Structure formats: C-alpha cells, structure tokens
Amino acid sequence: MSNRLITEIPLIYADSLEFKYWNKDFICILLNNEFNLRIELKGIISFHFIKHLDLDCDYVDIVDVIHQYRLPTPNEIESLNLDSKVNLHFITLHGESDFFIVCSIVEILNLA
C-alpha cells in the first residue's frame, strides 16, 4: 500500500469520478487520461459533495487539493463516529464542485 499523496501528482482535473459500493466497501475512482492516472480511494468513511456552479465543463475541475494522512482529531472521531485511532486520508478537492473525503486507503496508479 502506497501512502503517496494526491498533492504529489499533476492532477488539475479528472475526466471522470465514479463512486460505487463494491465488495463490502465504498470506493471512489478518479481517472485522468492525459497523465494516465487512476486514483482509487478505498475504505471510504465519509464522502461529502457540494455542487457550487452550473457545470459547463465536461470534466471534474480540481483547482485545489488538500490531502493529509494523519490521525483524526478528537472532533473528527466524534463527528465521524470513528472507533479507532489509526491514520486516515483526509482529502479535499475544490473545483466547480467540492469533495470532502475521509478514507483508509489511497492508491495512485499510473496506467501508462
């Protein structure tokens, strides 16, 4: 398992974003064809999505990325109902929509 952060890759947009329930796990998959990137967020504990603007672009705009791999704060433990103090990925993607995701595994795959 890699602990590489999304901030360490040239991700300024995603061609698609897929959220699915598979094998008893919530998974989010971001694809970027330009750089042959597939980012899989597995073991999703929290997925919060806000659409801000009329979407007039045919891709998922990612203006800013915040990605922290850390222990949850006491507030987060309480609000997300976490029962253990293990490191988790806290990811915020801001663009024409905002995504706030907490998950246990992030896999950044280069498909080239």
Next chain:
Amino acid sequence: MFKLVKAVEYLTLFLITFGHTEIFAKSLIQSDSVPILANAKNCNKSKAKPPGGYSSVDTINVLYLESWRNNRTGFNNNDTRNAQASRDCGEGASAKVPNLNGKSRNEITQILTKYGFKSNNKPSPAGWETFKHDDKSKIDINWGDGRIIRTEKPFYGPDRRIINKGQRIDRDGYKIPRNIDHKYHSKESVDLGD
C-alpha cells in the same frame, strides 16, 4: 522512424528559410503537444498576441526545436528547464488581469469587476470564491489563506470537447506547465491584512 524525424527537421528548416515562419508559428501555438516560449516578457501587460500575429517567430522556432529535440532524447519532464521553456501566454480574461499578489480584498474585487468578472457569491466551506468571466475563464480566490488560482478560457476540439482542461495561468499571465505538481505552481495571494 529516423528518416521521418529527419524529414520533419528539413521541412522545419525549409519553412524558416523561405518565409513561412508565421504560418509555422501559428500552427505551433495551436498545438497542445509542444511547449513554446512566447515573446512577451509579461503576458498580462503586453498581451500575448500582437495584431497581425507573431513577429519574432524565429525565437519561437528555435525554442520549439530545442524542446522537440529534448523530448526525442528523453528529456526529463520534471526538469525546471523544461518548465521555463514552456512559458506560453495564457488565453482569456484571466490571463489579462494584472498581478494581484499582495493586493487587498477590496482592490482585487474592484480589479476583477473592472475586467468583467462576476462572483458566484457563494464561497465554499473551505473559503473559495469563484469569479467567472463571460469567456468562461475564471479566477478562484481562497479568502481564508489568500491563495489565487487562475484558469484559462476553454478551447474546444472538433468534437466540442474541451482540449485545454483545467489549464492554469500564473500571475504574469503565462500558462503553468501541466505536468508539474500543485505545490510548484507560482504563488499569487491576497494581502489578508491579518
């Protein structure tokens, strides 16, 4: 393959020599695949494209050839020299707005209004406010930490799909190379005044 490469090199020299430089330069400017250095030292002051097209196209050609050879020889895309070589002026209103670095919130709002940007008036929970122009270029500002991020206006391919997805522009109006990480993007930020 080697012969093909040689043929392209000879064609390039032919075009430079026999006065087709303007056509050649225009075709390069429209290409997504090669990094090009524009002539302007500051895109949002002197404007990227002078009336009548590019005049000093030899500069562009030389830099294009250098970049092209580098790509052929496995030049490292993360090398800073490559980032310098790809300083191509951005397109759209977001590239024409002057450097906002160190300006106050009021000054920035006035400048963006003057340049025809409209706010979405709905800052995100993380503090981002988006200013959009009619040409669909935009400027995102985080009033919490002061960061400013400019996005070029979209260009469409024959199938009407956007071909410059998420192209960022720096504070001087240049395109930020697409292959570098967020943390290496040029800094432009609001004076929050604490």
